[in-house]
Amino acid sequence: MKAPVLVVSCLDDPTTDLVLGELHGRDVPAVRFDPGADFPDEIALSAYFDGLGLTGSIETPTRRLDLSSVSAVYWRQPTPYKPSLELDKSSATWVAEQARYGLGGVLAALPGAFYLNHPFRNRDAEYKPLQLVTAATCGLTIPKTLVTNRLDSVRAFSSRLAGTVFKPLWSTPFKNEDGKWRTIWAHPIDPKELDETVAEAAHLFQEQVEKVADVRVTMVGDHVFPVRINGAPALDWRLHYDSLSYELIEAPPAVVNGMRAYLDQLGLVFGAFDFCVTGDGEWVFLESNPNGQWAWFDDRISTQIASAIADVLISSKGPS
Template sequence: MLVVSRLDDATADTVTEELNRRRVPVVRLDPGDFPTDITVAARLDSGGLSGNMRTATRNATLDHVRSVYWRRPRPYTAPPGLDDQAARWCVEEARYGLGGLLAALPAAHYVNHPWRNRNAEYKPAQLSTAATCGFDIPSTLLTNSVDAAREFAHEHGPVIYKPFRNTDYQDPSGRALTVWVEEVDPDDLTAGVTHTTHLFQKRVNAVADLRVIAVGRDVFTVRIDGSPGLDWRRHYDSLSYSLTDTPPYLAKSIHQYLDAFGLVFGAFDFGVDRDGRIWWYECNPNGQFAWFPEPITARIVSAVADQLQHAGEHLAR
């Protein structure tokens, strides 16, 4: 079994520990360590794929890998000492060579397949698919037009802005910055809107948030209370969590959504308004869950480990 992730990944740690407890053989690797600390020798012919992949401490026989837990690997890298052009070439060759190999293991059950993760990360595709799956979606505008943004804000205000992706961003001093979900004042919408695509959305007057973790046919709904602001990720110290029943209609839509993207795992975010209506925010196909209190995390970890250990066999139950 392969666990593909960076070293500092608490979610991958918890799943790996559970697999070790079950005495399931695990090889953990980070493609960002290639080629310095990973060596691959793969053969392909009419008989299929064979060969092995070695890390500093483990060896994986490629055609024997039954499951892959694809979490959050670092970007592909080039060995030190190369000029910029050679380094770029090596990185792209690693992406399509090693990356293509890791995505083509013939006997493996992926949680999730990296190409399925990639396809499901685009918020426009998420929103469109969520609509077809029956979720309630706040009115949303994708635009680079200042006039359209202002018109939308006046029509649907209060309105929030959210980024399409958590992209590395630094201030002039090199300090890492995060672009959070923020409420937008129409008067603050300037020509900067024209610089790229922006996502504006009608604000949900939420009294609570839901993080719903779906693992195969298992669905775990965690209610999050206590956030004093729009983006609960900024207020972890103020939050409380409770595992609650998943409404059947919501579980049905979640399974339809996973099937539409070919996902085994998804971390869904919703807001609950004063009338109890549940509003779709997004689905991270590779979202975190290890920060929940241990009794909640343990149940999710067990479900993920089941998927990997039994290679998806229990999906049909």
Template sequence: MDGRHGSVLVLTNLADATTDIVLRVLAARQVPVVRLDPGTDLYAGASLSATYGTGVQRGVLRTASRQLDLTRVRSVWVRRPSPYEGPHGLDPQDRRFAAEQASWGVGGILASLTGAYYVNHPWSNRAAEYKPAQLAAAQRFGFHVPDTLITNVAGEASEFIGRQPGGAVYKPVWNTPFRVAGRPHSVWVREVREQEITDAVAVCPHLFQAKVDKAFDVRVTAVGHQLFGARIDSPDLDWRHRQNLMRCGPVDVPEAVERSVLAYLTHFRLAYGAFDFAVGRDGAWYFLECNPNGQWAWQPPDITDAVAHALAGQLEKGSDT
């Protein structure tokens, strides 16, 4: 199949407004698109079938408005699909069974489309989401990495924090959905002191990191070999906490950082990555993390528009990229 003549399959939820920005660009370029939220649409009239045999692999996806030959998919954009939770109305055990069958069955089909170009492949996304793997790769590819400890030993945590002359911060190893009094609650990056550490650390691994004496933050949005830098000035340690107070504008990415970013993407087989850096008062760019499926439409309009066109270009080219 010539990927340039197939459809773009977009996997995301109905409320994902960020996707609409790229879809408008693809529509202007007359690129056919099929949008699907596999975690919900397959319980609302959509269907998916795949056939495998010696020398044979084919399939078809049917939605309310489209029928897609799965051998004619030029690219797949794995954006923000809903989790597989199973159909309502079943008892908990049956619903869990249906959800897991969908995750492994539907998810497996959509992750195995021959000749399709993925932004990003879901298995690459998953591998790249582990913070320990991120830190190991960042160190390997030449980023400045703040001293970091991941542990469930209270004594080691206290000792580590006490050794940091500029202080230390705590951040979760994974952004698990958390509720307080029934309301969603975010766990932000925050400073942590030695005396705060208790034996409760033993419950699970905790990530402690040397606090960077930073001048500002930077988000680098990488699409293929194109990098878009945004400087972030915020009064908060974690700029995500009160985004209404931050100021954001374009910033050049140093060549050394660019080389490291591209090596990192290659290592994890990513076509897209959202990199966060703390730029120290010493001028060094300290790697904090890379979200392989991070949001980007919150950035200034010029950067948002450039990222949208870069993503549309990757999806349009498909496997020829």
């Protein structure tokens, strides 16, 4: 029997569904579960450590996974670990942390397994300051950027630019005055409208690039899928999915080399890169999501990406 691929994902993720479809179509055994939702009620963990390393199993209601036999791990945004609602706050926090460091630690230490991507590498690569420094050192062009909590700094920074954009450093849900949860997207700002509340948090301000196009590049190992995004009427195209269309294009070789170096430097196999393209054809790096979405592309694009991910998972060197 072929060594299984472990798929760690929430259950309502269409991206995972496409990859699983590819694996099943190639008769590759796969075990999928969501540790945050399924543990401990639906998962029994027995992991043993001795001079031989890690052995043991994870059992679900329908499957038994030998921890030493996993060939590859596809890590796709599992839900956070959640304790029983019956526990008091202190006990709940303790239980959730034990699950994260216990089950999560085991899942991150599977012997010989290939990870796309390793969860620790995903976590590190989510920090935007690290993304920008890494992109620059790998030869990619980045916009002028400031991270600050000082009003005078952002005003001085903005005074040297034709336009300034604000971006959240992390996509944290925010409850507005009406009590409704909302997401803060990238948007232009007028520094004159800012006040001293800037001092209450770290903020990312960036040069607004005069762009003629947006490009999302999904990179899987050596497979590169640059997609031009057409039809966005505003700065952040994620606000206008209904009006968008997508076109597979070629990326400049220097940009491809820079992205490859970026993934290598951060220990990643997969990355979803966002660029804007200027009128003179320069590709400007904005950010890279180590666990980015791609299933919302047209089928002709998303099926190619799913196939590339399956290729990389299958060809990885895991236990025999």
